[in-house]
Amino acid sequence: MIYAQILAGGKGTRMGNVPMPKQFLTLADKPILIHTIEKFVLESRFDAILVVCPADWLSHTQDLIKKYISDERVHVVTGGSERNETLMKGIEYIQENYGSHDDDIVVTHDAVRPFITQRIINDNIEAALKHAAVDTVVPAIDTIVQGTEGKIDDIPVRSTMYQGQTPQSFNIKTLVNSYNALTDAQKATLSDSCKICLLAGEEVTMVRGENYNFKITTPYDLRVASALVETRD
Numbered sequence: 751m752i753y754a755q756i757l758a759g760g761k762g763t764r765m766g767n768v769p770m771p772k773q774f775l776t777l778a779d780k781p782i783l784i785h786t787i788e789k790f791v792l793e794s795r796f797d798a799i800l801v802v803c804p805a806d807w808l809s810h811t812q813d814l815i816k817k818y819i820s821d822e823r824v825h826v827v828t829g830g831s832e833r834n835e836t837l838m839k840g841i842e843y844i845q846e847n848y849g850s851h852d853d854d855i856v857v858t859h860d861a862v863r864p865f866i867t868q869r870i871i872n873d874n875i876e877a878a879l880k881h882a883a884v885d886t887v888v889p890a891i892d893t894i895v896q897g898t899e900g901k902i903d904d905i906p907v908r909s910t911m912y913q914g915q916t917p918q919s920f921n922i923k924t925l926v927n928s929y930n931a932l933t934d935a936q937k938a939t940l941s942d943s944c945k946i947c948l949l950a951g952e953e954v955t956m957v958r959g960e961n962y963n964f965k966i967t968t969p970y971d972l973r974v975a976s977a978l979v980e981t982r983d
């Protein structure tokens with residue numbers, strides 16, 4: 751089975767003083783989350799598409815999906831307090847409702863990356879059918895500087911540096927086994943999901959992202975996203 755999981759369980763604190771978590775803010779004519787779901791329902795190979803949202807936004811999310819999306823594969827699930835807890839809640843839902851098979855894969859995506867393309871989704875599915883873990887990346891444009899307490903520790907060779915995006919896609923069994931093998935201290939250091947597998951010693955394959963597949967994190971990002979939507983319409 752091939753699943754999609756759209757991670758929409760965050761609060762969007764870096765978006766500042768807005769009335770709702772950023773995934774529900776309007777971009778052009780509809781919520782950011784809906785733009786993202788629309789890209790996923792176009793892919794017919796998904797058996798189910800989970801939208802994992804904050805507990806107190808469950809009925810709002812269900813109402814939005816009723817209004818904008820008519821696809822029976824879409825299900826709304828309650829997320830967790832950390833991003834990877836949200837991911838694992840979605841996996842629990844999959845295993846409880848559809849069972850567990852060795853070749854099951856999941857394509858996970860940030861709800862707040864609405865400019866994902868069909869090419870990126872397709873490349874993730876193809877790669878995850880062959881490899882246990884897959885990340886979507888773009889080559890670093892700026893030089894990456896590593897530092898602590900105001901001083902540079904290292905300036906890695908830029909040609910080996912990438913910026914991680916989503917989707918991040920996994921063989922579900924590998925993901926669950928890797929997550930269960932981590933200590934709480936390791937879990938606390940994670941800023942993405944591919945590192946779950948990396949820390950567990952699994953190989954993680956890269957597929958090409960796009961610069962416009964950026965994450966809407968700050969008010970600046972929302973302005974850029976609004977400008978992009980307008981020029982595309």
Ligand SMILES: Nc1ccn([C@@H]2O[C@H](COP(=O)(O)OP(=O)(O)OP(=O)(O)O)[C@@H](O)[C@H]2O)c(=O)n1
Nearest residue numbers: 757758759760761762763764831832833836861
């Ligand atoms: N407990 C969480 C935290 C985050 N996310 C999702 O992960 C994606 C990327 O995370 P990020 O941009 O960090 O979102 P927030 O955690 O909402 O933002 P912030 O860190 O500014 O509060 C978002 O779609 C967000 O909804 C999630 O599903 N569950």
Ligand SMILES: O=P(O)(O)OC[C@@H](O)[C@@H](O)[C@@H](O)CO
Nearest residue numbers: 860914915916941942943965
């Ligand atoms: O660290 P942040 O909370 O900004 O983002 C967490 C994830 O969303 C992020 O790691 C993926 O989008 C990959 O970059």
